[in-house]
Amino acid sequence: MKPADIIIRADHILTMDKDLNVVRDGAIVVADGKIVCVGPADEAARKYSAPENLGGAGTVAFPGLVNTHTHSPMVYFRGLADELPLREWLEKHIWPAEEKWLSPEFVADAVELACLEMLGSGVTFFCDMYFYGDAIAAAVKRMGMRAVVGAGIVDFPTATGRNADEYLEKAERFIRDWKGDSLITPCTAPHSSYACGPDTLRKAKALSETYGVPLHIHLSETEWETHELEAKHRARPVTFLDSLGFLDPSVTAAHCVWVSDEEIGILAKRGVGVAHCIESNLKLASGFAPVVPMLNAGVRVTLGTDGAASNNDLNMLSEMSTTAKVHKALAKDPTVLNARQVMLMATRWGAEAFGMGEMTGSIETGKAADIVIADLKKPHLLPLYDIYSHIVYSMNAADIDTVLVNGMVLLKGRRLMSGDEPAIMERAAAWGKKIRG
Secondary structure, eight states: OEEOSEEEEEEEEEOOOTTOOEEEEEEEEEETTEEEEEEEHHHHHHHEEOSEEEEEEEEEEEEOEEEEEEOGGGGGGTTSSOSOOHHHHIIIIIHHHHHHHOOHHHHHHHHHHHHHHHHTTTEEEEEEEESOHHHHHHHHHHHTOEEEEEEEEOSSOBTTBSSHHHHHHHHHHHHHHHTTOSSEEEEEEEOOTTTSOHHHHHHHHHHHHHHTOOEEEEESOSHHHHHHHHHHHSSOHHHHHHHTTOOSTTEEEEEOOSOOHHHHHHHHHHTOEEEEOHHHHHHTTOOOOOHHHHHHHTOEEEEOOOOTTSSSOOOHHHHHHHHHHHHHHHHTOTTSSOHHHHHHHHTHHHHHHTTOTTTSSSOOTTSBOOEEEEEOOSGGGOSOSOHHHIIIIIOOGGGEEEEEETTEEEEETTEESSSOHHHHHHHHHHHHHHHHO
16 A cells, blocks of 8 residues: 555545546545545555545535635734725724734734634635735745745835835745745735836836746725726726736636726636635725626636725635625625535636646646545534535535645644744734724
């Protein structure tokens, strides 16, 4: 028998491969952080032995969920300013709070809480856009998760920089320091076309091209944003960015709520990925992204939670369910965004949006062992007819039992294995008291 590190058994294994194969009574064999075998459990038992066995009867295994847009340190601002439109929420509440509280220590502590929350809902990989990238990356790595970490760039002074040139210099240094890391992918992250002028956007694009890293940006999140761009540049946001040569497959754009049919065509033609953040858009009343038309046009649409200050959680299972239901209602068609498609948006398509589809996003031989095991022995998950339907419409975060990233068990029996959960919670409570005053 061949030696392995871990054997995972499950009643159902959703591979999310190109054929959407589901293995019944299956096993996943993990060695050296990689998946070395996926197939029937009895075959794996004959061929492999391992010191650790996970899963078992009454479980489902699926690829780790990919949260394609969040601001993880903002968990410490959860509930700080609710029931406000985006511009007022940002300018009068969030930006002043960031000016007062942001520091490497704040960011590091907050990221650990965010990672704890995301692991608990089956997220193994996320894209972050914020400041103090080194502190974010180091905290994510300590927690054992996978992340694209964006170096935030704006044109105006904040607690982390005086002007665009300083943000760009810090971004370049961050990219150099983290490029090639096994878990962290550095990213250039200009905030938006209204917070960054044409020159800054061109420089951010050039930086991304120089180092071969992804670009991440907020795009067409609000109706106000489209009016602002039309007044300044006589172009809508997507058209404006395209005129700068900004858009290509390296770009993942968050939101894309207020995009016209012409702009959808541009996104599809340029191969831009879209991070759809439906619960944040609903809560801020930003509008409804035309997800079905984007998918029909060939745009790769993925799912993100946005930050916990505007959602107010980082629960990708909830995001999946809300996305499927709302867009059915908008289209007046119960067949759109079926459960399989939503699972793709939350797994393989998310990895592919950042050029990491060969590494993660599906359960296939040779890929990283980024795997979630969920417990199906729950009242709300019985009886079972369609496993995809159960995950998208019925499963909740409390059903996630075990999470692996790169073959490392980070969550087991819903207990954090890669950090000190009580200490993370205590620090969060202490920061909350300071911020509350």
